[in-house]
Amino acid sequence: MDAQEIRVLTMDREFGGRRWLRWLDNKEVAYIVRIKGNTQIGGRAARLHRTTGKTRKGAAAKRVTVWGMDVFFANKKITAKGRRDDHLHVISNRFSGREALAIYRLRWGIEQLFSHLKKRGFDLEATHMTDATKLEKLFAIVSLAFLYSYAWGCHLRANRKQNKATRRKSLFRLGLEGLLRLFGNPHLNSSEKSEFIQWLKVPTFTSIFVV
Numbered sequence: 001m002d003a004q005e006i007r008v009l010t011m012d013r014e015f016g017g018r019r020w021l022r023w024l025d026n027k028e029v030a031y032i033v034r035i036k037g038n039t040q041i042g043g044r045a046a047r048l049h050r051t052t053g054k055t056r057k058g059a060a061a062k063r064v065t066v067w068g069m070d071v072f073f074a075n076k077k078i079t080a081k082g083r084r085d086d087h088l089h090v091i092s093n094r095f096s097g098r099e100a101l102a103i104y105r106l107r108w109g110i111e112q113l114f115s116h117l118k119k120r121g122f123d124l125e126a127t128h129m130t131d132a133t134k135l136e137k138l139f140a141i142v143s144l145a146f147l148y149s150y151a152w153g154c155h156l157r158a159n160r161k162q163n164k165a166t167r168r169k170s171l172f173r174l175g176l177e178g179l180l181r182l183f184g185n186p187h188l189n190s191s192e193k194s195e196f197i198q199w200l201k202v203p204t205f206t207s208i209f210v211v
Contacts, residue, residue, distance in 0.1 A: 003028045008095065010107040018067040021093070025069075030094035032104045037089060041066055041073050046089040051076055061096035072096035116150075116172045117142055149175040151205040152196070 008030040016033050024031050037047035042064045063070040074097050075089040092100045117124045122142050129135050153175025160166075166174060182196055 006030070008032055008092075008103055010104050012107075016091075018069065021067070021069065021071075025093050030092070032090050032092040032095055032100050034104070035066070035089050035091055037085060037087065039066065039089065046073070046075065047087060049073070049075060049089075051087075064091075066091050069093075072100060074098075074100045076101055112170075112172075113146065116146055116170075121146070121149075121172065121176070146172065149179060151175065151208050152178055152199070154205070154208045155199055 006029055009024065009032075011031065011033040013034045013036055016035050016039075021031065021033065035046055037045060039046045041049055061072055064073045066073065071091040071093055072095060073089070073091050075087050078086055078088055088101070088104075090100055090104050095103060115121070119125065122145065124138075124142055127135075127138060129138060150172045153169075153171035153173070156166075156174055156178055157171060169177070182193060
């Protein structure tokens with residue numbers, strides 16, 4: 001893939017490192033990578049810097065020195081409960097401020113996908129397959145299963161009344177349990193099965209929520 005075809009590469013903390021990031025920069029690949037709170041930013045730990053996600057109108061974004069490189073730095077407070085860290089710190093060779101944080105946020109959808117494919121969902125890690133062709137087919141099947149589970153969950157969330165229990169469930173879990181109920185109960189109300197069949201026939205899943 002040509003570097004020009006990559007808008008930006010987003011990476012979690014374990015992918016940080018001077019040699020790797022300089023290689024990307026030399027290849028003209030834009031990146032946004034999360035860094036640890038103790039990473040030195042201009043001589044001070046990242047966690048000691050005030051929130052920098054907002055840049056004054058008309059003000060040029062300033063670069064800082066990280067691992068001997070001149071990069072943009074942005075951070076923001078994480079409000080979600082149960083998080084290990086209370087701040088998000090990122091650096092980038094191309095993007096700054098709010099834009100860098102907004103782009104990096106898109107990565108969370110991939111993290112959710114991985115989570116549902118593994119222990120919290122289909123337990124893909126439990127497979128003992130080693131043949132590449134068989135693994136490729138397994139990944140395809142599981143990916144389709146995730147798509148339909150998530151999409152059906154979006155449909156149920158948008159079209160059914162939700163009680164406290166269902167509101168606490170993720171869209172994936174809501175859809176997966178709904179499909180298991182449909183396929184595992186031959187005596188289920190025919191109207192519910194008809195609703196699912198009609199939903200399958202639509203050309204696009206317009207009910208899918210953007211993550």
